[in-house]
Amino acid sequence: MRAMKEILLVPTMEYEHKLEVDVMDFVDAKARKRCGITLDYGWRDIQRLDEEGLDLEGKLAHYEDRVYQLVKINIAQDWTCVGGMDEIRRILKKHL
Secondary structure (H helix, E strand, O other): OOOOEEEEEEEEEEOOOEEEEEEEEEEOOEEEEEEEEEEEOOHHHHHHHHHOOOOHHHHHHHHHHHHHHHHHHHHOOOEEEEEOHHHHHHHHHHHO
């Protein structure tokens, strides 16, 4: 069984309708970019979440799960966040 991969999330570009995030892992104690993900929060995305009856915390939980699933697909294993999720939540709160 593989050890849980430690991942650092680095928001790189914040737009009116999306957020670009670099996904960093560690090799020999040095961070390296593993991949990038995009979180879309355009009005249609938010409208769909509103229709599902989600409040702000529900929407943030939705995006946290989305981050987890996107990273898991890209690195092909379970992972744990060692930093960056608080900053992502702060950015998302401004747009949701």
